[in-house]
Amino acid sequence: MKGRLNKGVSSPSKFAAALAPFLLVAILALLPLLEPGSETIRLLFVTFVWVTVSVAWNLLGGFGGQVSFGFAVFYGLGAYAAALSLNRGISPILSFLLAGSVAVLASLLVGLPTFRLKGPYFAIATIGASEAVRVVMTNVSITGGASGYRIMETGTFHQLQHFYTALALAVIAMAISILVQRSKFGLALIAIREDEEAASDLGVNPFRAKLLAHALAAALTGAAGGVYARYAAFIHPQGVFAFSVGVAILLMPIIGGVGTVWGPVIGAVVYGLVHEELIASFPQLHLLLYGSLLILIIFFEPGGVIGLLEKSFRVFAYTRRLSGSHPQR
Amino acid sequence: MAPILSVDRVTKYFAGLAALKEVSFELRQGGIYGLIGPNGAGKTTLLSIVAGALRPTAGSVIFQDRRLSGAKSFRAVRAGIVRTHQIPRPFRALSVLANISVGSRFGLHAQRSASGTRDERRILEWVGLAHVAYIPAATLSVGDQKRLELARALAARPKLLLCDEVCSGLTESETLSVLRLLREIQQAGTTILYVEHNLKAIMSVCDHVIVMNYGRKLAEGSPEAMQNDPAVIEAYIGRTAGT
Numbered sequence: 001m002k003g004r005l006n007k008g009v010s011s012p013s014k015f016a017a018a019l020a021p022f023l024l025v026a027i028l029a030l031l032p033l034l035e036p037g038s039e040t041i042r043l044l045f046v047t048f049v050w051v052t053v054s055v056a057w058n059l060l061g062g063f064g065g066q067v068s069f070g071f072a073v074f075y076g077l078g079a080y081a082a083a084l085s086l087n088r089g090i091s092p093i094l095s096f097l098l099a100g101s102v103a104v105l106a107s108l109l110v111g112l113p114t115f116r117l118k119g120p121y122f123a124i125a126t127i128g129a130s131e132a133v134r135v136v137m138t139n140v141s142i143t144g145g146a147s148g149y150r151i152m153e154t155g156t157f158h159q160l161q162h163f164y165t166a167l168a169l170a171v172i173a174m175a176i177s178i179l180v181q182r183s184k185f186g187l188a189l190i191a192i193r194e195d196e197e198a199a200s201d202l203g204v205n206p207f208r209a210k211l212l213a214h215a216l217a218a219a220l221t222g223a224a225g226g227v228y229a230r231y232a233a234f235i236h237p238q239g240v241f242a243f244s245v246g247v248a249i250l251l252m253p254i255i256g257g258v259g260t261v262w263g264p265v266i267g268a269v270v271y272g273l274v275h276e277e278l279i280a281s282f283p284q285l286h287l288l289l290y291g292s293l294l295i296l297i298i299f300f301e302p303g304g305v306i307g308l309l310e311k312s313f314r315v316f317a318y319t320r321r322l323s324g325s326h327p328q329r
Numbered sequence: 330m331a332p333i334l335s336v337d338r339v340t341k342y343f344a345g346l347a348a349l350k351e352v353s354f355e356l357r358q359g360g361i362y363g364l365i366g367p368n369g370a371g372k373t374t375l376l377s378i379v380a381g382a383l384r385p386t387a388g389s390v391i392f393q394d395r396r397l398s399g400a401k402s403f404r405a406v407r408a409g410i411v412r413t414h415q416i417p418r419p420f421r422a423l424s425v426l427a428n429i430s431v432g433s434r435f436g437l438h439a440q441r442s443a444s445g446t447r448d449e450r451r452i453l454e455w456v457g458l459a460h461v462a463y464i465p466a467a468t469l470s471v472g473d474q475k476r477l478e479l480a481r482a483l484a485a486r487p488k489l490l491l492c493d494e495v496c497s498g499l500t501e502s503e504t505l506s507v508l509r510l511l512r513e514i515q516q517a518g519t520t521i522l523y524v525e526h527n528l529k530a531i532m533s534v535c536d537h538v539i540v541m542n543y544g545r546k547l548a549e550g551s552p553e554a555m556q557n558d559p560a561v562i563e564a565y566i567g568r569t570a571g572t
Binding site for chain 2: 187188190193195197200201202203204205259
């Protein structure tokens with residue numbers, strides 16, 4: 001039997017489980033044919049963007065254990081880079097690539113000094129970096145400073161382009177996440193999360209692995225910011241660089257389950273849907289509700305939704321074995 | 330024959346406090362060397378410097394004719410020096426096998442292949458952890474965590490293995506089995522520097538013993554000579570009345 005590295009899922013339904021994601025993506029891709037209405041499409045688009053950034057954050061924060069509050073930097077810089085590029089008539093794909101590249105550059109600038117710090121000190125440093133970038137962007141005149149920046153595309157295109165680019169980006173993020181989890185690189189990240197010194201004592205270069213994970217996460221987050229900017233057609237620093245964006249990006253994987261492949265996806269879907277409802281119903285209270293949710297999760301189920309599911313599944317399997325309907329091995 | 334490791338006048342200060350003062354010694358290829366001394370003698374500090382985790386304040390560590398700069402232990406691993414920790418530090422969420430994979434995939438001659446190779450299984454069998462290969466390392470007993478610590482280091486294929494108190498906290502029979510493992514590791518060609526509190530363990534397995542006290546090298550020689558050395562006896566037991 002070949003050993004699975006990081007998590008063992010050895011059920012007879014393994015094949016079905018491997019097939020399920022492809023099926024899900026196919027259904028989502030074909031969904032617009034059913035003409036579900038622009039509101040549903042919009043909600044799905046936003047959810048795909050959230051899935052991308054949530055999965056991206058998890059690469060560094062979930063696998064590598066480096067909790068960053070500063071992902072709004074990459075999201076916002078990606079949004080602005082794509083906006084500037086689109087307004088110069090550069091194709092959307094190239095603009096999104098540019099958005100990702102600018103974010104990667106920023107990730108190195110942020111990562112080189114901050115990865116010398118550990119644990120909470122790193123987290124605090126990322127807050128500082130994020131706020132600094134927001135303040136600078138509020139005062140940069142070529143992008144309109146605090147009053148924001150408008151995107152005007154000259155060509156015509158179908159509105160569904162937004163939907164499909166966001167879906168494609170989310171699929172790319174998922175694929176990267178699965179590959180990382182199974183790779184040698186993923187093993188290094190998890191070892192660093194568990195005990196950085198011990199990992200180094202076995203030949204892992206922690207600084208390099210963290211920088212790489214940060215860059216990879218930034219590329220995806222920046223591209224997601226670009227995709228969002230093109231859709232919104234108007235961005236401003238208090239929106240894309242807001243501290244609450246950085247918190248949201250970290251909240252989603254925590255809700256779903258950090259350090260897993262599917263947790264961040266579930267978290268993003270929950271957040272994407274609940275977020276809308278909460279803002280609509282409690283415009284003043286929604287941030288307070290998130291805060292309370294975060295505290296509840298950390299206290300009672302640090303594994304998030306995935307952790308809760310695994311636990312209930314174990315309890316279910318156990319009671320079934322006790323009742324004797326399943327032969328013991 | 331040139332020494333595999335030479336430590337030359339290594340000194341280490343922690344905030345003005347000397348932990349090591351001009352310690353020098355040489356290790357030859359293929360031996361098991363014991364490093365003993367009372368609490369606070371500087372044994373673990375010395376081990377950490379050789380392992381590259383600490384930078385010496387002065388002095389040098391030369392391994393196979395290459396000077397090690399220190400302060401980056403993964404560089405030492407890639408040169409062929411791997412350590413174990415006195416208190417085991419397993420990657421708790423990872424399975425026992427995956428813990429070993431970290432060593433084999435990032436150590437010397439790092440492997441590209443996925444986890445679960447023949448080498449990894451052989452090491453698991455060897456240290457007696459094959460039956461727990463797939464369970465999370467967090468659930469292991471202390472004895473098994475000590476074994477995992479050793480197994481993981483071996484998976485990184487060290488030329489020089491630094492063992493920090495691999496026997497502390499183990500039962501008598503567990504100690505014997507770990508000591509037997511060390512002998513086997515040596516016979517497979519690895520040089521071992523073994524820090525230990527347990528004098529009996531050191532004396533039974535080492536060819537040569539280095540004794541430290543108050544950050545200095547007190548004496549070195551065969552285990553028998555050290556047991557009868559007056560300075561060593563004094564350091565361990567205290568001055569005899571009347572002398």
